[in-house]
Amino acid sequence: MTLKLHNFFRSSSSTRVRVALRLKSVPFDYVPYVLRNGETRRKPFLDLNPAALVPALELEDGRVLTQSLAIIEWLDETHPAPPLLPADAYGRARVRALAQTIACEIHPLNNLRVLQHLGQTFGADEAAQARWFEHWVTTSFDAIETSLARDPETGAFCHGDTPGLADICLYAQAWNNRRFSIDTSRWPVIDGIFRRLDAIAAFRDAAPDRQPDAA
Amino acid sequence: MTLKLHNFFRSSSSTRVRVALRLKSVPFDYVPYVLRNGETRRKPFLDLNPAALVPALELEDGRVLTQSLAIIEWLDETHPAPPLLPADAYGRARVRALAQTIACEIHPLNNLRVLQHLGQTFGADEAAQARWFEHWVTTSFDAIETSLARDPETGAFCHGDTPGLADICLYAQAWNNRRFSIDTSRWPVIDGIFRRLDAIAAFRDAAPDRQPDAA
Secondary structure, eight states: OOEEEEEOTTOHHHHHHHHHHHHTTOOEEEEEOOGGGTGGGSTTHHHHOTTOOSOEEEOTTSOEEESHHHHHHHHHHHSOSSOSSOSSHHHHHHHHHHHHHHHTTTHHHHSHHHHHHHHHHHOOOHHHHHHHHHHHHHHHHHHHHHHHHHOTTBOSSSSBTSOOHHHHHHHHHHHHHHHTTOOGGGSHHHHHHHHHHHTSHHHHTTSGGGSTTOO | OOEEEEEOTTOHHHHHHHHHHHHTTOOEEEEEOOGGGTGGGSTTHHHHOTTOOSOEEEOTTSOEEESHHHHHHHHHHHSOSSOSSOSSHHHHHHHHHHHHHHHTTTHHHHSHHHHHHHHHHHOOOHHHHHHHHHHHHHHHHHHHHHHHHHOTTBOSSSSBTSOOHHHHHHHHHHHHHHHTTOOGGGSHHHHHHHHHHHTSHHHHTTSGGGSTTOO
């Protein structure tokens, strides 16, 4: 028995968990879902996660973890090497806040079900959905760029010279941005970090284009 | 010197941090902002948090923590009693996932700047904004109700019989729902937990209506 990752290649939150599993060298079975077909909104997936969202990590005893940041913190606690959070409380708070600025302020506004709901409710066409997507990316990437540029804790990566939880979220979001042709080079500090992450196999191999269900 | 909580009485993420500070019996100075006036989108607040979002917790040495869940985890690490997360890794993952289902899937879609943006971009009037708000609350509260009702770990509160991080998010969200006349009694397990939380002074005294800047 190994861990089963119920996920979708293009899902940014799925990408986060794939990176963390690879950084920790934890093997897992890849179980893909097609979100546009509604596969996560019906059984058997709803029994795994009533919130109908990927990723869901099925443990060896059948219990299921949901929400990418909660899954990654669980991985970090149960497989401590290499650590994904700093050793000090302030550093952990800083890294978690950067991660949550992406995971709470960008991604939830821009995932597939929200874009679909904008279309159904306000008649937002593809161009309007793309403007909505870019608005929320720009709002938070501008803020993150300012924080990273001024904070002495920023190094080669978001916090020092070792990739961690914030880098995982940043990397997955930058991949998501590409779908809407948002060029990360508008944010030079973020872009430098992204390029360094993209050279690390655990990140690159977890990216959407290298997954078995990639189109 | 004490901690300074930069916040807004009605902000759901501010309410979360107020509850956590009170549960930990940590004194703090209350620094209010008027969100509708744009006070958090200009200096001096932008120097505290370039993301222009409350809450921000200013530490005694001048460093600033942002993002409510990151702040609460910091509080839990630096002031361990009473704990806001279970002792076991699975329990912590379950509580964090419940908290994030509110903090990532409901709140970011429904905060003031998003409702304003819907008005500016799609001409959403108050009624349309209220339907949008209710849609995302219902989507995630339905899922949380299902999880709480079936999970053996659910007790008097979200996880066992001691209030923790998930309860803090649930309590703040239920207060937020009231502004849009969403009756939490539609979800009986959630409603029971909310009523028990509302009888605890640390929760009740942190609610929006008891803050110095309440209208």
